[in-house]
Amino acid sequence: MSGVENGVELVYLLAAVCFVIGLHLMNSPATARRGNxxxxxxxxxxxxxxxxxxxxxxxxxxxxxxxxxVGAAFGAGLGLxxxxxxxxxxxxxxxxxxxxxxxxxxxxxxxxxxxxxxTNGGAAEMGSKGIVATVLDVxxxxxxxxxxLIASGKLQGTISSSPIVFTGVRILNIVLTVVMLGGGIWxxxxxxxxxxxxxxxxxxxxxxxxxxxxxxxxxxxxxxxxVVISLLNAFTGTAVAMAGFVVNNSVLIIAGALVGASGGxxxxxxxxxMNRSIPAIVVGGFGxxxxxxxxxxxxxxxxxxxxxxxxxxxxxxxSKVIIVPxxxxxxxxxxxxxxxxxxxxxxxxxxxxxxxxxxAGRMPGHMNVLLAEANVPYxxxxxxDEINPDFPRTDVALVIGANDVxxxxxxRPGNPVSGMPILDVDHAKSVIVIKRSMATGYAGIxxxxxxxPKTGMYFxxxxxxxxxxxxxxxxxxx
Amino acid sequence: MTxxxxxxxxxxxxxxxxxxxxxxxATLHTPLMSAAxxxxxxxxxxxxxxxxxxxxxxGYILGFIAAAFAGMNVVGGYVxxxxxxxxxxxxxxPPAPPAVTAGDPVTESVADRRDAELTR
Numbered sequence: 001m002s003g004v005e006n007g008v009e010l011v012y013l014l015a016a017v018c019f020v021i022g023l024h025l026m027n028s029p030a031t032a033r034r035g036n037x038x039x040x041x042x043x044x045x046x047x048x049x050x051x052x053x054x055x056x057x058x059x060x061x062x063x064x065x066x067x068x069x070v071g072a073a074f075g076a077g078l079g080l081x082x083x084x085x086x087x088x089x090x091x092x093x094x095x096x097x098x099x100x101x102x103x104x105x106x107x108x109x110x111x112x113x114x115x116x117x118x119t120n121g122g123a124a125e126m127g128s129k130g131i132v133a134t135v136l137d138v139x140x141x142x143x144x145x146x147x148x149l150i151a152s153g154k155l156q157g158t159i160s161s162s163p164i165v166f167t168g169v170r171i172l173n174i175v176l177t178v179v180m181l182g183g184g185i186w187x188x189x190x191x192x193x194x195x196x197x198x199x200x201x202x203x204x205x206x207x208x209x210x211x212x213x214x215x216x217x218x219x220x221x222x223x224x225x226x227v228v229i230s231l232l233n234a235f236t237g238t239a240v241a242m243a244g245f246v247v248n249n250s251v252l253i254i255a256g257a258l259v260g261a262s263g264g265x266x267x268x269x270x271x272x273x274m275n276r277s278i279p280a281i282v283v284g285g286f287g288x289x290x291x292x293x294x295x296x297x298x299x300x301x302x303x304x305x306x307x308x309x310x311x312x313x314x315x316x317x318x319s320k321v322i323i324v325p326x327x328x329x330x331x332x333x334x335x336x337x338x339x340x341x342x343x344x345x346x347x348x349x350x351x352x353x354x355x356x357x358x359x360a361g362r363m364p365g366h367m368n369v370l371l372a373e374a375n376v377p378y379x380x381x382x383x384x385d386e387i388n389p390d391f392p393r394t395d396v397a398l399v400i401g402a403n404d405v406x407x408x409x410x411x412r413p414g415n416p417v418s419g420m421p422i423l424d425v426d427h428a429k430s431v432i433v434i435k436r437s438m439a440t441g442y443a444g445i446x447x448x449x450x451x452x453p454k455t456g457m458y459f460x461x462x463x464x465x466x467x468x469x470x471x472x473x474x475x476x477x478x
Numbered sequence: 479m480t481x482x483x484x485x486x487x488x489x490x491x492x493x494x495x496x497x498x499x500x501x502x503x504a505t506l507h508t509p510l511m512s513a514a515x516x517x518x519x520x521x522x523x524x525x526x527x528x529x530x531x532x533x534x535x536x537g538y539i540l541g542f543i544a545a546a547f548a549g550m551n552v553v554g555g556y557v558x559x560x561x562x563x564x565x566x567x568x569x570x571x572p573p574a575p576p577a578v579t580a581g582d583p584v585t586e587s588v589a590d591r592r593d594a595e596l597t598r
Contacts, residue, residue, distance in 0.1 A: 043517070064541070071529065075548065076552070079552070094558060101548070109527075258514075261496045263514055273504070363508050
């Protein structure tokens with residue numbers, strides 16, 4: 001190993017250290033931004049070191065440089081533009097899109113390596129070069145690429161977000177799995193001796209993996225999509241680590257494994273917060289087994305509807321208000337209106353805080369980002385465990401577009417939300433719920449909180465309803 | 479690097495990944511997912527290595543796509559994460575209001591004002 005190669009390896013190690021420190025700094029909102037910058041610095045160091053390495057090797061043809069520079073600049077420009085322009089509500093689908101292209105790039109690295117090795121030295125050569133990693137990289141990378149594109153499309157609304165199930169999908173999935181895994185094992189165990197056959201077999205595995213990515217994500221409902229994106233993010237990390245084995249590069253292995261592990265943990269945390277198991281999500285369909293629970297117990301309660309003026313009086317003369325924002329707020333993009341209302345109430349001396357359920361919004365932590373965009377200081381955003389003891393001392397809990405995460409039925413066994421951690425909104429002295437209609441939430445069951453005598457239902461779109469509330473409070477207090 | 483050495487690095491990195499992440503508050507889950515997403519943009523290094531070793535049309539096409547994909551992943555990922563985290567800021571002027579308890583002056587003043595306005 002020459003001096004330059006040793007130096008490059010050391011820079012790779014430095015980059016890996018930056019990634020770990022960067023992720024560690026993400027533990028607190030105060031240092032998170034610096035963490036991302038540390039990680040970006042590590043990335044720049046790794047890319048520059050690689051440039052030095054390939055310049056030093058001196059084997060690059062001019063057209064190779066053109067391909068690399070034009071390709072990277074094109075992709076980087078596209079990424080920069082979309083990252084700058086995206087609305088904060090559309091973040092999840094953009095992350096999914098970036099995840100898709102990352103998985104795609106990892107798969108291509110293995111495909112290229114396979115094609116070159118095969119055509120240059122025969123398929124038998126592959127055995128010594130880690131064919132296992134190549135096959136895993138192609139399978140995982142391709143599944144992630146196709147799956148993430150579908151997930152992104154579902155969140156964007158270009159593909160229906162409701163579960164898409166067609167007859168024979170199970171059988172199709174089995175066939176695809178057999179081709180994917182069978183072809184992969186064949187390549188590993190007894191690679192075809194002819195180049196054309198070997199490449200054809202890899203192509204079959206690739207196509208089956210892409211198709212499997214599509215059929216895996218299509219039957220999953222929009223509300224589960226965050227967990228799926230997180231899972232696919234972990235997949236991409238693993239694919240990148242496999243690409244590291246293929247090109248024998250340490251920084252790819254380290255960074256890929258870091259993301260694979262952290263993405264796995266994050267997926268588990270999200271699934272736990274939604275009271276869902278990862279296998280159940282991937283198989284698709286909510287509560288496919290025991291959805292017929294004791295939900296009938298709530299039927300028959302009568303609703304009390306309130307108008308903007310009544311709600312405004314309640315809020316303006318409260319001493320403590322907790323705002324519970326949910327998916328409906330994110331969907332209506334009403335984060336600025338809610339901040340305006342909170343500011344107005346605070347200026348009257350009302351103690352206002354926000355109760356953030358771990359899965360509020362479109363993905364965990366998404367609500368925090370939306371409220372941060374509307375200039376809500378993060379010290380006012382309180383997590384579930386921290387704020388639940390405050391509800392009994394709260395005059396008004398203002399629920400905006402949240403449903404399942406506040407359903408008291410979760411405390412009882414035998415229904416689809418049983419065991420899900422919830423915000424104890426029903427412990428507040430009174431509750432106002434802003435909701436467009438009586439439609440059920442994702443779990444598809446009634447919410448007994450709505451028929452509670454202390455609950456007032458204010459039927460409106462979150463954005464319009466909040467604007468009316470602000471106007472009503474203003475006229476009230478002049 | 480031998481396969482065994484590479485595998486050791488892989489396994490140890492997995493363990494570091496588990497350890498370093500498991501304490502992140504839910505507040506930061508979305509930015510964290512985005513940050514992890516940009517870190518796997520390091521696949522750009524892999525794309526660079528293949529783009530420059532290519533010597534035929536298929537190699538160039540694959541190299542181009544890989545470089546474009548990876549470039550988009552890494553640049554877009556870091557920029558969007560930074561944008562998100564740039565929005566997490568503390569309250570500008572006064573510190574967070576004191577916790578309100580029964581008999582707290584804040585509560586009383588609100589209650590007083592309420593009474594005053596109701597009687598008016």
